[in-house]
Amino acid sequence: MLTTESVRVSKVRYKTISTGQFYCPQCKTQRAYELRKARNYFALYFIPIIPLGDAGEFVTCLTCGTNFQTEVLSIPIPTNAPLDRFVREAQADLDSGTPIEMARQKLINTGLSRDLVEQVIGQAAGPDRKHCPADALTYRSTVRRCAQCGAPLM
Numbered sequence: 001m002l003t004t005e006s007v008r009v010s011k012v013r014y015k016t017i018s019t020g021q022f023y024c025p026q027c028k029t030q031r032a033y034e035l036r037k038a039r040n041y042f043a044l045y046f047i048p049i050i051p052l053g054d055a056g057e058f059v060t061c062l063t064c065g066t067n068f069q070t071e072v073l074s075i076p077i078p079t080n081a082p083l084d085r086f087v088r089e090a091q092a093d094l095d096s097g098t099p100i101e102m103a104r105q106k107l108i109n110t111g112l113s114r115d116l117v118e119q120v121i122g123q124a125a126g127p128d129r130k131h132c133p134a135d136a137l138t139y140r141s142t143v144r145r146c147a148q149c150g151a152p153l154m
């Protein structure tokens with residue numbers, strides 16, 4: 001005669017709830033994840049029949065396979081946002097009449113690498129530039145007069 005204990009086998013089943021991109025603390029970069037929910041089942045002859053409620057949600061990195069608490073999803077994915085901030089600030093400086101040479105020096109003083117400085121200046125200044133005929137300073141195309149000598153820009 002079968003007893004209840006002999007036919008019931010506790011198993012854990014997983015259900016994928018959602019997928020997306022997150023910052024994996026193990027890979028230390030942006031990765032794809034699956035948000036999964038674990039469910040306990042009692043299995044009758046290994047056929048799952050009764051879900052026993054949530055055993056919790058967790059996040060799995062699809063690259064390294066590490067499981068994390070769902071809180072891992074609140075870690076911001078690192079982007080080039082800091083660079084965007086430099087571009088906005090440099091552009092505001094250039095629009096207010098600062099010569100490109102000065103804006104470049106200001107960025108160098110912040111400790112940015114020369115490559116990044118040129119990237120920021122390139123984006124902030126744009127392709128059209130003006131220059132002062134008297135002292136060869138260069139400006140964003142929105143600037144009309146040289147901040148140094150007051151000469152109209154070419």
Ligand SMILES: [Zn+2]
Nearest residue numbers: 024027061064
């Ligand atoms: Zn990972």
Ligand SMILES: [Zn+2]
Nearest residue numbers: 132135146149
């Ligand atoms: Zn000038």
